[in-house]
Amino acid sequence: MRDAYHEELDSIGDSLVEMARLVGSAIGRATAAILDSDLKLAESVIEGDEKVDDLQHDLEARAIALLARQQPVATDLxxxxxxxxxSADLERSGDLAQxxxxxxxxxxxxRAIPQDLHATILEMGQLAQRLMAKAAEVIITKDVDLAMQLEQDDDAMDLLHRTLFQxxxxxxxxxxxxxxxxxxxxxxxxxRYADHAVAVAKRVVYLVTGEHADELQQDIQPDIQPVSGVEGA
Amino acid sequence: MRDAYHEELDSIGDSLVEMARLVGSAIGRATAAILDSDLKLAESVIEGDEKVDDLQHDLEARAIALLARQQPVATDLxxxxxxxxxSADLERSGDLAQxxxxxxxxxxxxRAIPQDLHATILEMGQLAQRLMAKAAEVIITKDVDLAMQLEQDDDAMDLLHRTLFQxxxxxxxxxxxxxxxxxxxxxxxxxRYADHAVAVAKRVVYLVTGEHADELQQDIQPDIQPVSGVEGA
Incomplete structure (x- = not known):
């Protein structure tokens, strides 16, 4: 019984990684689509989001069934x-790629994006995809240091966002x-996509350490607001 | 034991209502602040969000403790x-008011908002506050019909959003x-604030009926995108 139980826990982890993989691919393809004005690619991202939603619904149902049947406590809970x-963060990331x-x-x-912004948007898209790839790695490895690194990568996204506003x-x-x-x-x-990737990593930190990442390190992901030389948040 | 348990369940419900009340007030005051360029009022909204965050953390801790101690099944779970x-929806709504x-x-x-947009922004702020007040009422009454009505109110928000884009x-x-x-x-x-209020109501529908609101009624809250006479989503 316990074995079936831990298998089920593992399979929930697998689903999270699969969701992260799908939404990571989605943001990369969505970025290519908007830069190239590639309608077919855009449509494939839009349609592909259903798969992510299905995975989330399925994961939720399994998690709730697990709570009811096995009544885990402590760490497992x-x-x-x-x-x-x-799963909610990942589902929302998929929406944002969509x-x-x-x-x-x-x-x-x-084309939605003028040529002189291509480099910035490309970089935002690549960074977003990289953040999600790292988030997936954090889910697999439970590597707290990598999770912290993700928070710092998010600073780079904030900088790009400021560049865009400039x-x-x-x-x-x-x-x-x-x-x-x-x-x-x-x-x-x-x-927001980057925020969700960071949130995923932070939640792993919470799982491993029992402490919220914010308490280990100062929160370094303020919501950016439009700037004009002034700090927004 | 069972009594203390149901008291604790009720108190979680009370916290949700209190959160909804606070974020409802916050969006109303934030709207007044931006329309009047009232810095003091804005600061009070910004500082007040901490209370919402605290309530959420507290609610989460109590909910997890309840799961561990009482191991509820079926409806209670x-x-x-x-x-x-x-609570996550409400916390995020508070962020958006902030x-x-x-x-x-x-x-x-x-002033951030030009005079000719005041009426539209005012209406969006009022509608947002009203949606949240109804969401609180849905939490208290578990009224599925009222929850459905909330989804329709959200159409009005979409219209206002379109007006803004126009x-x-x-x-x-x-x-x-x-x-x-x-x-x-x-x-x-x-x-997004309105979306979260609607999501809260939908979750109550799920609690009462066991079905996702989307399955009872077609999803009527597409994310709006900029329009120019074209449907965005």
């Missing part, structure tokens, strides 16, 4: 409850309001 | 797990890029 939260893809579709055949606020901005709105939302999608 | 999710307040502070003493996309827009960025983010904050 924490693992199950925390897994539910991680938003990037939908913006591509909305503007198609136009472009927007530059008086030489010549791409009009619609593009400014698109770029503002896009920046927010990547930032 | 569902209530505890769902309460954890609702974002509105922070935008006020960032632009102070300037202003932004209007070629007569004369408030510049910075304000366009602020208004874009602000619209997103209200929309």
């Amino acid at each position: 924490r693992i199950v409850v925390t897994s539910l939260r991680m 938003h990037v893809a939908k913006l591509t579709r909305l503007r198609y055949p136009e 472009h927007l606020m530059d008086e030489r901005w010549k791409h009009g309001i619609e593009t400014a709105v698109d770029v503002t939302l896009l920046g927010r999608y990547y930032e | 569902r209530i505890v797990v769902t309460s954890l999710r609702m 974002h509105v307040a922070k935008l006020t502070r960032l632009r102070y003493p300037e 202003h932004l996309m209007d070629e007569r827009w004369k408030h510049g890029i910075e304000t366009a960025v602020d208004v874009t983010l602000l619209g997103r904050y209200y929309e």
Whole structure:
């Protein structure tokens, strides 16, 4: 009985890793789609999100069944409850990748992103994908140091987000309001995506140490707000 | 023992209602602050969010302790797990109200919102507060019909969000890029706030009926994207 139980716990972990893998791929493909204005690729990201949602529903059902049947306590209980939260973070990350893809579709055949912002958006997309890959690794390895590193990577995302705002606020901005709105939302999608990846890693820290990552290290992921040389948050 | 247990379950419900009350008040006050450029009021919203975070941490600790000690099954188990999710929605709503307040502070003493958008923003703020008040009522009454109504109210928020985008996309827009960025983010904050209020109500539906609200009724809360006469989502 105990063996079947730990198998079930492991399989919940496997599902989390699979979700992280899918949403990591999704943000990478969504970024390619928006930069290349590739409608087919965008559609595949939009449709692919259903798989992530299905995985989450399935994971939730299994976690709740496990709680009811096995009534875990202590660490095992924490693992199950925390897994539910991680699955919510991952599901939301998938939504955000889908938003990037939908913006591509909305503007198609136009390109949503002007050429002079391509490098920044590309970097945000790559960083987001890397953050999620690390989050998956943290789930597998339970490596607290790697989890902490993830929080620092998130600073890089904040910097990119600021760069984006600097472009927007530059008086030489010549791409009009619609593009400014698109770029503002896009920046927010990547930032929130990164926040969720970091949250996943933090939750692993909580599992391993019993302490919230914030208590181990000062919280370094303030929500960014638009800046004009001023700190936003 | 069973009595203390049900008392504890009730007290978790009370905390959820208290959180909903606080974040409902927060979005109302944040809206007043941004419309009047009232720095003091904005600061009070920003500081007040700590209370919401504390309530959430406390609720989570109690819920997990309850799972460990009492090992509830069936409905009671569902209530505890769902309460954890609702508290996450409410905590996030508080963050979003705080974002509105922070935008006020960032632009102070300037006003973030041009006069011709005041009515729309006011309406979004009022609707958000009303949605949260109804969500609290749904938690208390477990009224499935009221919960469904909340989903329909959310359509009104989508309409307001579209109105905001129409202003932004209007070629007569004369408030510049910075304000366009602020208004874009602000619209997103209200929309997400409303989504979380609706999510809280939906979770109550799940508790009462055992079915996800989406399965009872078609999902009517697509994430809005910028529009220009086209459906975004």
